[in-house]
Amino acid sequence: MATKLKNLSDHSSKNVADMAKKKFAVIVSEWNEEVTESLYSGAYETLIQNGVKKEHIVKHYVPGSFELSLAAQWLASQKHIDAVICLGCVIQGETKHFDFICDAVAHGITNVSLKYNKPVIFGVLTPNTQQQALDRAGGKHGNKGDEAAITAIKMLGLAEQL
Ligand SMILES: Nc1c(NC[C@H](O)[C@H](O)[C@H](O)CO)[nH]c(=O)[nH]c1=O
Numbered sequence: 085m086a087t088k089l090k091n092l093s094d095h096s097s098k099n100v101a102d103m104a105k106k107k108f109a110v111i112v113s114e115w116n117e118e119v120t121e122s123l124y125s126g127a128y129e130t131l132i133q134n135g136v137k138k139e140h141i142v143k144h145y146v147p148g149s150f151e152l153s154l155a156a157q158w159l160a161s162q163k164h165i166d167a168v169i170c171l172g173c174v175i176q177g178e179t180k181h182f183d184f185i186c187d188a189v190a191h192g193i194t195n196v197s198l199k200y201n202k203p204v205i206f207g208v209l210t211p212n213t214q215q216q217a218l219d220r221a222g223g224k225h226g227n228k229g230d231e232a233a234i235t236a237i238k239m240l241g242l243a244e245q246l
């Protein structure tokens with residue numbers, strides 16, 4: 085289903101377990117910072133609304149989305165971190181650079197999650213235009229940061245059931 089048919093901020097309360105003791109690392113790409121800071125605001129508020137303590141949320145920056153994977157690895161390797169949320173915005177330019185970044189960061193984040201056996205969430209927008217990005221960072225299609233945060237929470241809830 086395309087995002088335009090589903091608001092990114094709408095989510096069910098399924099698999100939302102007690103988050104009072106869970107610790108989250110949120111990594112924010114500095115590229116397109118107007119967008120990525122909105123993603124962070126959405127993610128942070130969603131974590132708090134679902135019972136995560138402020139002191140259990142750490143925020144770190146990377147230069148660009150390509151660096152999200154390495155930073156995620158550094159943080160996911162820390163035993164006290166229960167989940168990592170990666171936030172970025174890669175906007176299509178004139179060249180194929182967009183494709184290489186998006187592919188690398190999607191695979192990189194997946195590999196870190198599987199290596200450390202903990203949620204490492206792909207909260208990276210890959211729009212064609214700035215407006216599409218804004219629409220998905222608190223605009224008419226909701227906030228991808230909300231989606232990323234609730235995804236981390238639900239995966240931790242699932243892990244506790246298994
Ligand atoms: N063009 C965008 C980038 N480019 C930078 C890369 O992510 C990376 O930092 C650089 O290639 C050095 O390794 N990053 C974004 O997050 N968004 C873009 O639109």
Ligand SMILES: CC(=O)[C@@H](O)COP(=O)(O)O
Binds near residue numbers: 178
């Ligand atoms: C995703 C990018 O790196 C891109 O914004 C860079 O723009 P260009 O492909 O025009 O060099």
